[in-house]
Amino acid sequence: MSVELVLFYLFAVLAVLSAIFVITAKNVVHSAVALAVTLLSVAGIFLILHAEFLAGVQVIVYVGGILVLFVFVIMLISIEKAVHERQYNRQWVIALITALLLIGELGLVLWRGKDSLVLAEPRPVESVLGLTGNSQLVGETLYGNYLLPFEIASILLLVAIVGSVALAKKKTSTE
Amino acid sequence: MVSIQHYLMLGAALFTIGVVGVLTRRNILVILMSIELMMNAVNINLIAFSSRLGQVAGQVFAIFVITVAAAEAAVGLGIVIAMFKNKETMNINEIDIMKW
Numbered sequence: 001m002s003v004e005l006v007l008f009y010l011f012a013v014l015a016v017l018s019a020i021f022v023i024t025a026k027n028v029v030h031s032a033v034a035l036a037v038t039l040l041s042v043a044g045i046f047l048i049l050h051a052e053f054l055a056g057v058q059v060i061v062y063v064g065g066i067l068v069l070f071v072f073v074i075m076l077i078s079i080e081k082a083v084h085e086r087q088y089n090r091q092w093v094i095a096l097i098t099a100l101l102l103i104g105e106l107g108l109v110l111w112r113g114k115d116s117l118v119l120a121e122p123r124p125v126e127s128v129l130g131l132t133g134n135s136q137l138v139g140e141t142l143y144g145n146y147l148l149p150f151e152i153a154s155i156l157l158l159v160a161i162v163g164s165v166a167l168a169k170k171k172t173s174t175e
Numbered sequence: 176m177v178s179i180q181h182y183l184m185l186g187a188a189l190f191t192i193g194v195v196g197v198l199t200r201r202n203i204l205v206i207l208m209s210i211e212l213m214m215n216a217v218n219i220n221l222i223a224f225s226s227r228l229g230q231v232a233g234q235v236f237a238i239f240v241i242t243v244a245a246a247e248a249a250v251g252l253g254i255v256i257a258m259f260k261n262k263e264t265m266n267i268n269e270i271d272i273m274k275w
Binding site for chain 1: 177178179180181182183184185187188189190191192193194195196198199200201202204205207208209211212215218219222223225226231232234235237238239241242243244245246247248249250252253254255256257259264265266267268
């Protein structure tokens with residue numbers, strides 16, 4: 001068993017176990033901490049896949065940004081009441097059926113497509129285009145072929161900033 | 176050598192856990208976290224194919240997914256705060272004023 005495989009199993013098991021803990025924990029703070037473990041494990045998976053830039057973005061944006069936002073909101077609203085009430089709604093039959101259908105469907109796709117998923121040994125992408133480093137490659141592609149989607153994404157972020165400020169601001173008497 | 180099926184199976188598992196979380200939990204913060212889990216599962220698939228096919232476009236798409244996830248978290252948590260100010264609850268079963 002190669003080092004790569006051992007590391008993959010380590011991160012995969014860690015990610016799945018903490019993801020299960022995210023949706024089963026009673027306390028929201030515990031969920032947030034488990035989510036941090038999942039996100040960091042996924043960053044490790046990205047490193048195994050030689051997507052170093054994405055691993056960094058994952059840690060900075062997800063763990064450092066989104067998760068801190070979650071913890072901040074948890075701090076702002078009181079959670080004492082929520083810990084003591086019922087955690088699950090009564091849809092578990094539908095949820096079970098949906099989950100089984102989804103697992104079955106994805107499993108069928110993977111099983112039926114196992115011959116077409118035999119891909120060539122991965123070439124290091126850098127050598128193909130004559131560029132060095134994952135970040136440079138991602139940057140060249142992002143600001144080259146995908147410049148318009150990049151600009152649209154920045155407008156989406158602007159709209160999100162304005163929207164969340166408008167949602168969370170105090171009602172003034174002039175309105 | 177980790178085959179691509181390993182990554183796809185991991186992505187499928189994380190996505191299904193996220194779906195179960197969205198469908199069964201009553202706390203809106205946990206539901207938002209489950210949506211983040213699903214976005215991560217998609218990112219794993221994108222980057223696995225990007226790495227195996229030797230094309231960097233998948234990683235750029237993953238960056239866009241992360242952008243959308245950040246925007247979604249910001250707006251979603253803004254809604255949570257506005258909701259908590261009005262109804263003092265995080266339980267989605269009690270947020271039913273638009274139900275008829």
